[in-house]
Amino acid sequence: AQSVTQLDSQVPVFEEAPVELRCNYSSSVSVYLFWYVQYPNQGLQLLLKYLSGSTLVESINGFEAEFNKSQTSFHLRKPSVHISDTAEYFCALLSNTGNQFYFGTGTSLTVIP
Amino acid sequence: SQTIHQWPATLVQPVGSPLSLECTVEGTSNPNLYWYRQAAGRGLQLLFYSVGIGQISSEVPQNLSASRPQDRQFILSSKKLLLSDSGFYLCAWSVGWGYGYTFGSGTRLTVV
Structure with missing residues (x-):
């Protein structure tokens, strides 16, 4: 079975500060990994x-x-965020044996002026 | 280029009324088509997917149904809406493994 875990549901960060949105996955087969923004x-x-x-x-x-196979992670980073980066971010997994995506529950990034 | 159209953008329906959301894809043939729902405060939940005309797979038993009458048309329906059907519905398509999904702009459904 496959699953995706996004550890932070909400991440507030000041403008021009760095940010990391965490994503861990679980799968017994090879996977493709994605980040979507809403x-x-x-x-x-x-x-x-x-x-x-x-x-x-x-x-x-x-x-x-960065895909880290040993840590089963695919964390999203940006060195300096902008107000326009305020959005919901979803990490997703697609296995090479299935026919559907598995999405994390999303992380709401709020950039504070 | 490929495009995906989803409508309507917003919809307010009373409990017990029927529902029909339509999704069409242009610029590709035989796409995989998907319906997802995003409930408030929750992630994306796959409702249905289709790999061809008339082929529908349901991931979660519920009050909804899907149909694919044409290669690039995917319809989400309900005979009687429930309050719990409220949410943001997203249609998506893909051409195969590793290409990711392309999502429609979504329909925000509020059942009152």
Whole structure:
């Protein structure tokens, strides 16, 4: 069975401060990992994904995530956040044997001016 | 390019009324289609997925049903809405493993 755990439901952070949103997963098979972002009153958008190769993946707006197989983690980081980063962030897992995503419960990031 | 359309954006329905949410995909063929629900304060819950016309898999038993009458059309329905059906419904599609989902803009359903 697969599962995704996002340890923090809410993360408040001051503007221009660094942030880390934690994601741990559980799976007995190989997985693909994703981070999605949901801005207020909008649908979900793919932020970044890890499929294979380099364990560090980056998005176009400064976020990065590192796949750590030994710690079964895929934490999302940004060195300096902006007000516009305020959103809900979902970590998701796709196994190479199933046909569905497993989502974490989400982390609400609030950037404080 | 591929696009996904979902409507309506918001919906307020009385308890016991029927429901029909529609999702269509453009620019691709034979996509995998999904309906998710995001209840307040909770994560995303997969409701239904379809790998082809007329093929529907249900992940969670509930008051809802889904249909795929055409290759790129996915409909979520209910005969009688419950208060607990309120939430944010998202349609999504994918072409296969490792590509991730592309989500629609969502429908916020409030059952009153």
